[in-house]
Structure formats: structure tokens, C-alpha cells
Amino acid sequence: ESFSNWQRARKLKASYQKKVANKHKDYLHxxxxxxxxxxxxxAIEDLKVKNLQKNHCLAKAIxxxxxxxxRQxxxxxxxxxxxxxxxxxxKNTSRICSKxxxxxxxxxxxxxxxxCSNCQVHHDRDINAAVNILHQAMPNGQELAVVNS
Structure with a gap:
């Protein structure tokens, strides 16, 4: 009796996990x-996801x-x-002042x-990094646009 309850619960949990995974995949698509x-x-960063997941505080969120x-x-x-x-x-996208x-x-x-201690411009860490990523992607001064989502 308890074994069949355990198996039923296991199947139910698997079906919920599959639903959540499908919702994530649909959103990404x-x-x-x-x-x-x-x-x-x-333009995106070439993040080493496996290395980032070694940080136990961030692993689940990543x-x-x-x-x-x-990326795929x-x-x-x-x-x-x-x-x-x-x-x-x-490298250094969140350390370098984009100005x-x-x-x-x-x-x-x-x-x-x-x-920035050099030019006194105030930065949001993520937006500054995004601008630096664009600067690296378009080094010849083409028109750049930062999209906040």
C-alpha cells in the first residue's frame, strides 16, 4: 500500500516538474x-555557466x-x-566604467x-556591464542601443 502511494507521488511530482520545464522552454523560445x-x-557575454554554478549561492538561480x-x-x-x-x-564588463x-x-x-572614482558617473552594475558588452561587440563606434528588459 505505502509503496504504491510512493510511486503515485513520484509520478505526480515528475509530471509537475515536466510542466514547469516545458513552461521555461516555451518562455525561452x-x-x-x-x-x-x-x-x-x-551581443552576449561568453559566460562559463558550469564555473558560475560552482558558487552555491547562485547555482540554483543560474x-x-x-x-x-x-544561448543555444x-x-x-x-x-x-x-x-x-x-x-x-x-572579463571586467562590470568593473570598467562604460563612460x-x-x-x-x-x-x-x-x-x-x-x-566611478575617475569620472564620478553613477552606474547600475548590470546596465554598465551591458554597455561594456556592446562596446566590445561594436568597437568601431557603430550606433549602439541598450535594451532594458
């Missing part, structure tokens, strides 16, 4: 299709975000739609905003 249709050039799947979908959809995906080195280029050094993840 919709998001990547939207991005690829809307933009001719997309796994849930499905960064690897997001972007790669094949850019190819399919004839768009350009530029993958840049993530003057000054490297202010490492900052713990808790620091979400900072002011």
Missing part, C-alpha cells in the same frame, strides 16, 4: 524569437535561468533568420550600483 526578429545584431539553453536558441535562431550574434569575453574606461576593480555581487 518566445523570448529568443522576439529578440532575433527585432534586432539585427545581438540553473533555473537556463542560460545555456538561452539564440545561436540557431540568429543563423536561421540571418542575424548576427556576437559573443564577447565577460571613461577606468577599471575600479572587483566588486562583490551585493554591490548593485557604484560611482
Amino acid at each position: 518566445k523570448l529568443t524569437t522576439h529578440l532575433v526578429r527585432q534586432y539585427d545584431v545581438i 540553473a533555473n535561468a537556463s542560460w545555456s539553453m538561452f 536558441m539564440l545561436e540557431y535562431k540568429c543563423e536561421r533568420y540571418g542575424k548576427e550574434l556576437i559573443v564577447v569575453n565577460p 571613461c574606461g577606468f577599471n575600479s576593480g572587483a566588486k562583490p555581487l551585493e554591490i548593485r550600483e557604484w560611482t
Whole structure:
């Protein structure tokens, strides 16, 4: 009796997990299709997801975000739609001031905003990193647009 209850519960849990996984995958498909249709050039960091997952504080959130799947979908959809995906080195993207280029050094993840000690510009960590990624992707000064989503 208890064994059959355990098996029923196991199957129910598996079906819920599959539903959640399918919702994540559907969301990623919709998001990547939207991005690829809307933009001719997309720039992303070449993040080493396996290394990031070694940080036990971030591992679950990173796994849930499905960064690897997001990148794979972007790669094949850019190819399919004839768009350009530029993958840049993530080194120092959140350390360098996007205005003057000054490297202010490492900052713990808790620091979400900072002011450049060289030019006094105040930065949101993620937006500053996004601008730096675009600067690396388009070094010849082409028109850049940062999309906050």
C-alpha cells in the first residue's frame, strides 16, 4: 500500500516538474524569437555557466535561468533568420566604467550600483556591464542601443 502511494507521488511530482520545464522552454523560445526578429545584431557575454554554478549561492538561480539553453536558441535562431550574434569575453564588463574606461576593480555581487572614482558617473552594475558588452561587440563606434528588459 505505502509503496504504491510512493510511486503515485513520484509520478505526480515528475509530471509537475515536466510542466514547469516545458513552461521555461516555451518562455525561452518566445523570448529568443522576439529578440532575433527585432534586432539585427545581438551581443552576449561568453559566460562559463558550469564555473558560475560552482558558487552555491547562485547555482540554483543560474540553473533555473537556463542560460545555456538561452544561448543555444539564440545561436540557431540568429543563423536561421540571418542575424548576427556576437559573443564577447565577460572579463571586467562590470568593473570598467562604460563612460571613461577606468577599471575600479572587483566588486562583490551585493554591490548593485557604484560611482566611478575617475569620472564620478553613477552606474547600475548590470546596465554598465551591458554597455561594456556592446562596446566590445561594436568597437568601431557603430550606433549602439541598450535594451532594458
